[in-house]
Amino acid sequence: MRLSNNLVGFLNFLTFLCSIPIVVAGVWLSKQGNTECEKFLEKPIIILGIFLMFVSLAGFIGSCFRVSWLLWLYLLIMFLLIVVLFGYTIFAFVVTNKGAGTVLSGKGYKEYKLGDYSHWLQKRVNSTKNWNKIRSCLSDSKVCSSFQDKYLNDTLPLLYTENLSALQAGCCKPSDDCGFAYVSPTVWTKNATVVSTNPDCNAWDNDPKVLCFNCQSCKAGLLDNLKSNWKKTAVVNIVFLIFLVIVYSVGCCAFRNNRRDNYYKQ
Known part of the structure; x- marks a missing residue:
């Protein structure tokens, strides 16, 4: 009793x-x-x-x-x-x-588009106030500096075959359709002869504190990572x-x- x-x-x-x-x-x-x-x-x-x-x-x-x-x-x-x-x-x-990365032919990583995810999540990351805090966290977490160190000796064909995480593929490198010339994993040279309608191409910067943290692909990569973590938490x-x-x-x-x-x- x-x-x-x-x-x-x-x-x-x-x-x-x-x-x-x-x-x-x-x-x-x-x-x-x-x-x-x-x-x-x-x-x-x-x-x-x-x-x-x-x-x-x-x-x-x-x-x-x-x-x-x-x-x-x-x-x-x-x-x-x-x-x-x-x-x-x-x-x-x-x-x-809702939402998942798109498999790319001959690539070890996926492409992430913000529009593929739920509108509620999109609204959260599209908020300037929210994204400034998230971007600061991404920069502090060294996710791209570790990406640079790990694949520093890779050639471009070899980098394409690497199994990159959603954050690495979306935030640490420019989109493939930008046609940038490869220098190192986080350093790319813009090609004036290649014209792309992808707004992420103009958002890219070789500055380690900028990179593609302002890109839609980075927001999508974050949401894909968040989606995976939330499902485990659930x-x-x-x-x-x-x-x-x-x-x-x-x-x-x-x-x-x-x-x-x-x-x-x-």
């Missing part, structure tokens, strides 16, 4: 312990973070850690010390969390259901959702035990 209370208390004690390093990591990022990406992550991490502390304490005290109103509050938050997580999982599958969310439902069910049993104890005391 008391197993449900003890189990909820034990799980929330573990959650409280896990929340401590999350808060510490957020505070560390606020002190040590130098890049735009690190500064962007610090507040959500701290908020998440404090939220987990609050919820786990409510669940632990409510179940182990028979405080019914705290356990009721814990169950309410758990229910809302389940609803939000379920909605997010469905949303992630919907917005990432699968993890399903497993976590099942776990939350089980914990919520056990919590309901613990709440019923608390009410029964209070009734007998009265």
